[in-house]
Amino acid sequence: xxxxxxxxxxxxxxxxxxxxxxxxxxxxxxxxxxxxxxxxxxxxxxxxxxxxxxxxxxxxxxxxxxxxxxxxxxxxxxxxxxxxxxxxxxxxxxxxxxxxxxxxxxxxxxxxxxxxxxxxxxxxxxxxxxxxxxxxxxxxxxxxxxxxxxxxxxxxxxxxxxxxxxxxxxxxxxxxxxxxxxxxxxxxxxxxxxxxxxxxxxxxxxxxxxxxxxxxxxxxxxxxxxxxxxxxxxxxxxxxxxxxxxxx
Amino acid sequence: xxxxxxxxxxxxxxxxxxxxxxxxxxxxxxxxxxxxxxxxxxxxxxxxxxxxxxxxxxxxxxxxxxxxxxxxxxxxxxxxxxxxxxxxxxxxxxxxxxxxxxxxxxxxxxxxxxxxxxxxxxxxxxxxxxxxxxxxxxxxxxxxxxxxxxxxxxxxxxxxxxxxxxxxxxxxxxxxxxxxxxxxxxxxxxxxxxxxxxxxxxxxxxxxxxxxxxxxxxxxxxxxxxxxxxxxxxxxxxxxxxxxxxxx
Numbered sequence: 496x497x498x499x500x501x502x503x504x505x506x507x508x509x510x511x512x513x514x515x516x517x518x519x520x521x522x523x524x525x526x527x528x529x530x531x532x533x534x535x536x537x538x539x540x541x542x543x544x545x546x547x548x549x550x551x552x553x554x555x556x557x558x559x560x561x562x563x564x565x566x567x568x569x570x571x572x573x574x575x576x577x578x579x580x581x582x583x584x585x586x587x588x589x590x591x592x593x594x595x596x597x598x599x600x601x602x603x604x605x606x607x608x609x610x611x612x613x614x615x616x617x618x619x620x621x622x623x624x625x626x627x628x629x630x631x632x633x634x635x636x637x638x639x640x641x642x643x644x645x646x647x648x649x650x651x652x653x654x655x656x657x658x659x660x661x662x663x664x665x666x667x668x669x670x671x672x673x674x675x676x677x678x679x680x681x682x683x684x685x686x687x688x689x690x691x692x693x694x695x696x697x698x699x700x701x702x703x704x705x706x707x708x709x710x711x712x713x714x715x716x717x718x719x720x721x722x723x724x725x726x727x728x729x730x731x732x733x734x735x736x737x738x739x740x741x742x743x
Numbered sequence: 744x745x746x747x748x749x750x751x752x753x754x755x756x757x758x759x760x761x762x763x764x765x766x767x768x769x770x771x772x773x774x775x776x777x778x779x780x781x782x783x784x785x786x787x788x789x790x791x792x793x794x795x796x797x798x799x800x801x802x803x804x805x806x807x808x809x810x811x812x813x814x815x816x817x818x819x820x821x822x823x824x825x826x827x828x829x830x831x832x833x834x835x836x837x838x839x840x841x842x843x844x845x846x847x848x849x850x851x852x853x854x855x856x857x858x859x860x861x862x863x864x865x866x867x868x869x870x871x872x873x874x875x876x877x878x879x880x881x882x883x884x885x886x887x888x889x890x891x892x893x894x895x896x897x898x899x900x901x902x903x904x905x906x907x908x909x910x911x912x913x914x915x916x917x918x919x920x921x922x923x924x925x926x927x928x929x930x931x932x933x934x935x936x937x938x939x940x941x942x943x944x945x946x947x948x949x950x951x952x953x954x955x956x957x958x959x960x961x962x963x964x965x966x967x968x969x970x971x972x973x974x975x976x977x978x979x980x981x982x983x984x985x986x987x988x989x990x991x
Contacts, residue, residue, distance in 0.1 A: 516762045517854065557831040557854065578829055581856050583804040606765065606805065608829050661990045662909040687991055741989070742909045743935055 498540040499594075501626060502601050509600035513550035518588075518605040519561050520548040520645065521576065522652035523569075525616025525632050526669045531685045532616055532632040533649060534569060535639065539628050543642040546649065547630070548607070561610045569630045570622030576610040579655040580648075583607075587644045611652040613686075615669050657687055662742045664705050664734045667726055675713055675721040676700070704740050705731045746788040747842075749874060750849050757848035761798035766836075766853040767809050768796040768893065770900035771822065773864025773880050774917045779933045780864055780880040781897060782817060783887065787876050791890040794897065795878070796855065809858045817878045818870030824858040827903045828896075831855075835892045859900040861934075863917050905935055910990045912953050912982045915974055923961055923969040924948070952988050953979045 523534040535544045549564035551557055561576045583606040592602040616632050623630045633639060641649065659665070665686075666679055680696045700706065707727045712720035734740070771782040783792045797812035799805055809824045831854040840850040864880050871878045881887060889897065907913070914922075914930055928944045948954065955975045960968035982988070 514764050514852070514854070517765065551831075551854075553852070554833070556833060557829055581805055581826055581829060583799075583806075585802070585804060604762070604801070606762070606799075657991070658910050658986070661986070662906050683991060691991070738906070738909070743905070743931060743939070 498538060498626070501539070502592075502595065503599060506598070506600040509550065512552055513600075514553055516603055516605060518548055518550055518607040519557065519564055520546045520582075520607050520609050520648050521561060521565050522546055522609060522611040522649055523565070523571065523574065524611065524613040524635075524652070524656060525619065526613060526682065526685070527615055527617045529681050529685060531635050533635055533638065534571070534616075534619075534621075535631060535633055535641070536568060536623075536627040537629040537631075538642065539626055544633075544639040544645075545642045546645045557608055561608075565610075568624045568627070571614075571619045574612045574614055574619075576612045578608055578610050580609045580651055581606055582609060582644060582648055582651075584644065591643055607648070609648050609652060611655060613656060613665070613669070618668075660686065662738050664703065664726075664731050664739060667728075667731055673709060673711075673723045673725050675723060677721065679724070699741065702741055703734070705734055746786060746874070749787070750840075750843065751847060754846070754848040757798065760800055761848075762801055764851055764853060766796055766798055766855040767805065767812055768794045768830075768855050768857055768896050769809060769813050769824065770794055770857060770859040770897055771813070771817075771819065772859065772861040772883075772900075772904060773867065774861060774930065774933070775863055775865040777929050777933060779883050781883055781886065782819070782864075782867075782869075783879060783881055783889070784816060784871075784875040785877040785879075786890065787874055792881075792887040792893075793890045794893045805856055809856075816872045816875070819862075819867045822860045822862055822867075824860045826856055826858050828857045828899055829854055830857060830892060830896055830899075832892065839891055855896070857896050857900060859903060861904060861913070861917070866916075908934065910986050912951065912974075912979050912987060915976075915979055921957060921959075921971045921973050923971060925969065927972070947989065950989055951982065953982055 525532040525534060534547060536547050537544050547565055547568040549568060551560040557578065558576070565571050565574060565576065585604070588605045589602060592599065595602050621630050638649070660683065666682055669682060670679060676697055679700065680691060680693065683696070684691055705727055706724045709723040709725060711723050713723060714720060773780040773782060782795060784795050785792050795813055795816040797816060799808040803811070805826060806824070809826070813819050813822060813824065833852070836853045837850060840847065843850050869878050886897070908931065914927055917930060918927060924945055927948065928939060928941065931944070932939055953975055954972045957971040957973060959971050961971060962968060
């Protein structure tokens, strides 16, 4: 069944089930082996890519809705999503459904709540839903063209993630259990999209006081074996809750 | 005219004008002379206080709506509002209108978008709207009981403001043009709700590189006259745009 037909068939039911005028879009950043990607779905029967999105049941709050939508559309489970902004420009989505009847659910004005998360993409199992031809991780440097205002939703999510580096720890579940200072620096550099000074990074990271230096170093390679670190899980959790040491 | 009557009379018109199921609530923090307050309105005909709030016209985005609502409900103008979170718990507002007919606009389920701002409260002119008996600045330490989930919206706004201290400069338009280091430290302490170490504050603030030390000091008083500073407006604006020096 084609995209238009599916949309039309779902319309009546959607009016009954969901809060009108409101949608959710998810920006799922994936990190693995020094590569940053984002999860996108390809709309059935055309070449447009989109952020995974959907609607809010009349009986659920938006956090529950976002997790359900992500699971149904992509198969991705157990991802801790955080809302970050409402996108409400006039005609941000309506024009996309111009060829549809005015009574069709999708042709309403939608204000969309953006959610984001950062996960290790190698641990996520993906499944394609019935409105999509594909669901894939794409490198943030080589994003396909995204429909509607999804590129600007992506951009805002990335800015939010970067700000978060200033008050929350990051890296647990993204780095191997034991890692070197250059490896965690690389994670920061990739998220920030810029090189950082090695000495400054080292000092600032130690001031955070969330790392334990191990009595071992990385073997092999021509250079001096670099020191290995792991996260101090208790301090890391405290910093997640109360903010980083370096914060106010 | 009583509160119930006004709500009922406005209902039909509201269904035609506004996006259903969606509201806005504004947390306006006011600072002046080392006092932190928040702007609240007293609902007509009962003793409940509320954050200034309202609805979104079908023809406006939420930023325009938030500024219009704040202006209409409180008279406050030219306040730079920032959205920070959607509050969507089931029954967060519906129960408040239990005694009304089910078709009344206000009795819907509302998801509410929270906006916040921090201003010098001595510069704001307030006017009371037709749904309110009063519109006042209340000290954050002595808040009256707030209706619905407005206390938790207030709490989240305060947490957001505190986080913001880690990546954005603050104080312009809140402090006098020339100020001492203890005075700006006091601003931070009042927002954070805790004492800060004087030496650490001094070093960190200087690393931000947004202050200019003046060739004059505060006269009078028994102690050594403290140095005066002012903001380097150009660097302050840059930091607003690109984040603080101390950030990543």
